[in-house]
Structures are given as structure tokens and as C-alpha cells.
Amino acid sequence: MPGTEHLTVDRVGATLVLTLNRPEARNALSLPMLAGLHDGWLAADADDDIRSVVLTGAGGCFCSGMDLKALAGRGTRDEAARARFKADPDLHWKAMLRHHRPRKPVIAAVEGPCVAGGTEILQGTDIRVAGRGATFGLFEVRRGLFPIGGSTVRLPRQIPRTHALEMLLTGRPYTADEAGRIGLVGHVVPDGTALDKALEIAELVNGNAPLAVEAVKACVLDAEGLSERDGLALELERGRPVLGTADAREGARAFAEKRPAVYRRA
Structure with a gap:
């Protein structure tokens, strides 16, 4: 079963559960995390016994976005991960579902912050569940940055254009209830139960052909x-x-x- 120091992998029946596991950094994206994600997507597609994937985060947080220090290769002892990213400069985009589309349905189970790169990964998932205390947002313009994880293309196709542009241009945070109203997530559930709901949906998917x-x-x-x-x-x-x-x-x-x-x- 694939996995790294920042990404854990589990099986629940016919569902592969990928957990962003760096809670001390609010699950900010690191090289080992991204390498594990990439391997998880490939493992799910290669195994016909896996019928769905659930993506979630540890420690009551989904993902707070990019850790630029970690992505530069600092702060990790994983030399193998560094080598992989040097060999494939596109690997991080595949991991973030920008340049890769798993053939199996991907269900997101969001608790806590799901912002910046977290909201961008979210747009590569198919079905989305959020705990009521989850927060969303694309903060890049507030920092003079550009959300190049796919949001300027995908977000207006997934939610009404006016809401997409407001999220992109204001850089403000969104509550789970607001994300539900605009269609960014499909279910808002009590805090701590997003994974349970996602697995419930996955089980329905798994029962189909x-x-x-x-x-x-x-x-x-x-x-x-x-x-x-x-x-x-x-x-x-x-x-x-x-x-x-x-x-x-x-x-x-x-x-x-x-x-x-x-x-x-x-």
C-alpha cells in the first residue's frame, strides 16, 4: 500500500482512503505529501478491486495550501521525494489533480481549513462533503499571487460564474454553509462526521457496476x-x-x- 511520512493510505472495503497527514502544519502540501498523493491516485486506478477513493485530512484540517519552503525541498529528509520531483517537474500538478484525472470517483471529506491549494485540489474531486466548521477560499490575490492550480478554469465551470469570480477576486474566506449554497460542496454535516458521510456515499458508489x-x-x-x-x-x-x-x-x-x-x- 503506498504512503509517505505526510500521506497515509487505508482500505475501507472497496474504498481507498488517502489522508493528508501533516496536522502540525495544517496539512500544508509538502514533497512527501504530494508524492504520496500521486502514488495513491495511480494505485487506485491500477487496482480493479478499488471502486472509489476518499480524500481527507488528519487533525481536523483538510489542507491549508502550499508549503513553499517544503516544496523547495527544504524541511524534508525524504531524498527519494526530492529526486522524483526533479525527474518529473509535472509531478506536483498530477498529485493535485490538475494534470491527472483518476478514473475512479474521488470523494472529498473536508474538516477545518480547506484554503488556497486545498480549495484547488478540491476542484479535482467529484463529490464533496464538509463539516460545518470547514472554511474555504482562494487567498492568492491577497498576496499578489495567482491560483495556478486550475481555479481560474475549473471554478467557473463548477459553480455560477458570479460566485467563482467573487471567490477568486476577493480572496475572502467562505464558511461551509456558504460553500454549500453556491455548490462548491454537496453536503454540509456536523463537525467530525465528514469522513463518515463520505464513506457512506462511497459505499453507494461501490455497489454499482x-x-x-x-x-x-x-x-x-x-x-x-x-x-x-x-x-x-x-x-x-x-x-x-x-x-x-x-x-x-x-x-x-x-x-x-x-x-x-x-x-x-x-
Whole structure:
């Protein structure tokens, strides 16, 4: 099972749980953390027994963004991580889901701060749960910086444009309730229960046919930016092969026989 000093990996049934584990620094992104994230995404996609991924943070915090000192290679004894980033300068973007899209559904379980780079990683996830005390925000403009983790492109596609621009241009913090109202997160739950809710959702996903789940996710992502005509054509291209699978036949039989379906990724 992959993992590093700042990223822990666990299995809960068919769900891989990736935990940002640097609570003393509010889970600020470090080289070992990013290397672990990258490995976690690849491990999930390579293992057909894993049907979903949950991303969360330790110590009541999701992620406070980049640790610039750590990302420069200082403050870590992990020479292997340094070497990996030198060998692949794009590795941090893959880890942050800017240049990599896992084929398995990714569910975020957010407690506490989820700001700057944390909010940027969040936009690469598919389903999002937040504890009521969670906070969100893109603070880069307040510091003369630019949110190059994907937010100027993704955020206006995920929430209404006026809310995206307000978040990007004011750099102000958002409560979980406000993030829920604008659609940045889908569920706001009592503090301390975000992971439980995320695992509950993951279990629902895991009970469905994996080929269908992965094809639906891929189609939604690939249709972004397409015209309706082209998007509908893509839907047929992605959907028709799924309808001809043994799993599709099993789903119909299970429904008729009033029993749980047994999907075999076939």
C-alpha cells in the first residue's frame, strides 16, 4: 500500500482512503505529501478491486495550501521525494489533480481549513462533503499571487460564474454553509462526521457496476466545453459499449430476480 511520512493510505472495503497527514502544519502540501498523493491516485486506478477513493485530512484540517519552503525541498529528509520531483517537474500538478484525472470517483471529506491549494485540489474531486466548521477560499490575490492550480478554469465551470469570480477576486474566506449554497460542496454535516458521510456515499458508489460508474464519470468530464451536439455524440460513444456488457445483463437479471447484483467488470 503506498504512503509517505505526510500521506497515509487505508482500505475501507472497496474504498481507498488517502489522508493528508501533516496536522502540525495544517496539512500544508509538502514533497512527501504530494508524492504520496500521486502514488495513491495511480494505485487506485491500477487496482480493479478499488471502486472509489476518499480524500481527507488528519487533525481536523483538510489542507491549508502550499508549503513553499517544503516544496523547495527544504524541511524534508525524504531524498527519494526530492529526486522524483526533479525527474518529473509535472509531478506536483498530477498529485493535485490538475494534470491527472483518476478514473475512479474521488470523494472529498473536508474538516477545518480547506484554503488556497486545498480549495484547488478540491476542484479535482467529484463529490464533496464538509463539516460545518470547514472554511474555504482562494487567498492568492491577497498576496499578489495567482491560483495556478486550475481555479481560474475549473471554478467557473463548477459553480455560477458570479460566485467563482467573487471567490477568486476577493480572496475572502467562505464558511461551509456558504460553500454549500453556491455548490462548491454537496453536503454540509456536523463537525467530525465528514469522513463518515463520505464513506457512506462511497459505499453507494461501490455497489454499482464499476464499468458504468467509470464511463459515466469519464463522459461527464470529457463533455465539458463541448457543444450539446458533440456532447450527446460523445455520450453515445461512451454509453453504448456499457449497455452491451455482461454487467449490464447482470443488472437487469438482478432487478428482475429482486436480488443484489454481482458485478464482475465484464
